[in-house]
Amino acid sequence: MARQKLSHTFTKVRYKALQANKPYILLMLFLMFMGWATQAQETPKKQPLNIEAEKDSINVSIDKDLIQPVVQDTTKVDSTATVNDSIQGPPPFLTDIIKYTATDYVKMSRKENKIYLYNEAEVYYGEYELKAGIIVIDYNKNEVYAGRIKDTAGNLSQTPYFKQGQNVVEPDSIRFNFDTKKALIWNSRSEQTVGEPMNVFAEVTKKENDSTYFLKEGRLTTSKNLDDPEYYIRVRKAKFVPDKKVIAGFSNMYIVDVPTPIAVPFAYFPMTDTKQSGFIMPTPGEARDRGFFLQNGGYYFALSDYYDLALTGDYYTNGSYGLRVESNYAARYKFRGSVRLRYENLIASQKGFPDYSRSTIYNIQWNHSQDAKANPNSRFSASVNLGSSSYYSDSFNQLNSPNFMNNTLQSSVSYNKTFTGYPSVNLNLTATHQQNTRTETINMTLPTLQASMERIYPFAKRDGIKKGIIQNVNFQYNLRGENRIETNDEEFFTSKMFDDARAGFRHSIPVATNFKVLKYLSASVGGNIDEVWQFKTIRKNDYDATIDDITIDTLSGFDRFMQYNLSASLGTTMYGTFNFGEDKKIQAIRHTVRPSVSYGYTPGFDNYYDQYIADEQGRIEDYTRFEGGLFGTPSRSNANNIGFSLNNVVEAKVRSKDSTATEPEKIKLLNNLNFSTSYNIAADSLALSPIRMTGGTQLFKNKMSVNFGATFDPYAIDNAGNRIDVFNINNGGSIVRMTNANVNVSYSLNSKTFQKGGDDSKEDDNTQSGGRDDDLFGKAQDFSDSRTFSDEDDEDNEPVNQTAYAADVPWDLRLAYSLTYSNRNRQSEITTNSLMFSGNIQLSPRWKVGASSGYDFKDGGFTYTQLRFERDLESFRLNFNWTPFGTRTSWYFFIGIKSSILSDLKWDKRREPDRRL
Structure with missing residues (x-):
């Protein structure tokens, strides 16, 4: 007979035991074994047994599957179930493994079917996390209880910490059922961090499910002092949905635990990280001549994550009112902006009184900026601030008080597009607005079109180095078109504002080259061809004796004129350094001087000029039909101007205060100091232009900005204040x-x-x-x-x-x-x-x-x-x-x-x- 394996023998023994004809014997043996095992688990300390261990003469290999642990996995598995079993048993009440630990001891009671964890106890089950001084797990009821313990001084410590997902509750004690997911929480404290922090306290909290809690005797506060908040809202009963809302019954406000008469029969507290629609409470007050008022009240619409809307207004008991519409919008990596529309109806005194008056004012604001990542070849932006010139000075709204001294309102809306390739073309379309609030005059361009072509070098390779006067020859094409409107507050936004609109185009082709002269001088030579298009011209008629004046006709239709000019310039850069030594605080001062001389020639274009009889004496005067155009008139007389300019920059090297620095600091003592003037060779008098001086600097680590300027006239003036062709020094004055x-x-x-x-x-x-x-x-x-x-x-x-x-x-x-x-x-x-x-x-x-x-x-x-x-x-x-x-x-x-x-x-x-x- 062949020898069997021990594993086979044990298998047979176990099989026979399960098939015993007298099962009560097996039951008695099993109970005796479990009694011994339970007593061993409940013994705090192990007692050694004085029994000598003897070596068994027979080596027996024990199958580990036969050894069943006393405390099994919390997930029960049917041993008779197979993979192909068509009959599925009931789902287990615990779908995950419970992990637990404690500092002092972990006590397991088979009699009560409970586990006791004491001192810094922790239990982890799925998304649930529980920490407390003492935790009791009840397997019969599928519940867990957590509470505090007393320290050596007799004070309760180790408050329970219950976390489910992102929600955290810190109560005095908690009772939680793993099966129903319901809980009872005593003296809970929860901080809702979604949106703005809100702390929720309650004496008793019933957790219905993962999204609904019912509170009894609760307190809500945004105070950061959780132990002694300076204020709170007391709610008797409330429904609490974490990270969403709190709906409460009768609620009133407490300040330093003292009840106040501020109370409401019911309340709603939103607690989300998204914007919520709701009312904007107005501000009451009283104004002279307008009675009592409510300001800045209305409704806020949280329309989406990309834009919102706020409707607010003011009301005064004398009948005045104001309306405002505000909206903010944004799209990540694309654009963001805001729109504000404001209108006010102002009434002074009362009807029937001599000082009664009624007026309306308005203001429109729009700001839009495009993200640079949205489109590298096109860009749209807007900055609009227009409306009634008296809006800031007449408005009673608190927001407008400090702006009543604004003298100008400006707006600009522009679109820029670059057409890549060679040559590239840049296109810009802009609408501008400038309004003087004192004179109530308004200047607008609707729109301005600008286009420029990339500079072209016809005698040089596109990617090569350009040397010499020939290879540096370049030209480009520029276009500017405008539709300019001049109006006032009364005619603004009416058809009359377009009656005197002026439109035109200007084409410009500059040609230039640059080269070196005597190694240190930079020279440039060029010219410019301009052609102006107009759609309205004038015709001055001869003197009419019947009306004792001349008449001027406005002719509609296309007309043009062309002119050109030549220019040249010569300049260089010179440096002068004054060294004081490396051991000095100021080690050196460097003075940079950039002088330049320029020449410009513009011939006269008399062919664009006509004559008319100006008065009854027959005096004849010249005029051009292009008078009043956007881009000036053709040049009448020859102009030979020689320009002079001198730019100065002063810098210093200062020893660094940092002892580890190896290089001195460079600071600018004078950012710029410029002098400029010109001399007209062709002029028969007053040939020298006034000298203009400008300068600026930054002091105290760029904290102080200083800018200055002055104009100096070399000619004297007569008693009437007119310039005369006599130098001021020759008239008894200074140079x-x-x-x-x-x-x-x-x-x-x-x-x-x-x-x-x-x-x-x-x-x-x-x-x-x-x-x-x-x-x-x-x-x-x-x-x-x-x-x-x-x-x-x-x-x-x-x-x-x-x-x-x-x-x-x-x-x-x-x-x-x-x-x-x-x-x-x-x-x-x-x-x-x-x-x-x-x-x-x-x-x-x-x-x-x-x-x-x-x-x-x-x-x-x-x-x-x-x-x-x-x-x-x-x-x-x-x-x-x-x-x-x-x-x-x-x-x-x-x-x-x-x-x-x-x-x-x-x-x-x-x-x-x-x-x-």
């Missing part, structure tokens, strides 16, 4: 006579300017209402609108250190000085002399004050002045803006929650300017 001069200085600095590492100041962005991009005329902000403030503003306002400042007090300051001098007619008058300044200082980590003002030294008085006070109340923001004097005396007080979720919880009060002054 030249300064007719005008100007200087502009701007300086920006802060508390970190003079510290090592420089400063981290950021440019102001105050263009929400179309005004200046700085705060020299004050800030225009609506504190009640959460859209005014960005997330970066909240981060900047967050104090870095809660302790009081010592000597390091954060501050910033901006200065702008302007001086203009005029002496054209010996009046020797300073026309403008003013200093504008704006600054902010942070007195403490949460107190910040600022001011914007200026002083007019010529007229003797302060300009528009604004004082600002800001207080950071952690979860609240307090602002007070005050204009103490002037025609726009006003103040604005605001206190409200910083978070946009609860931005409607606010209180503000304002006093509008007295427009009767």
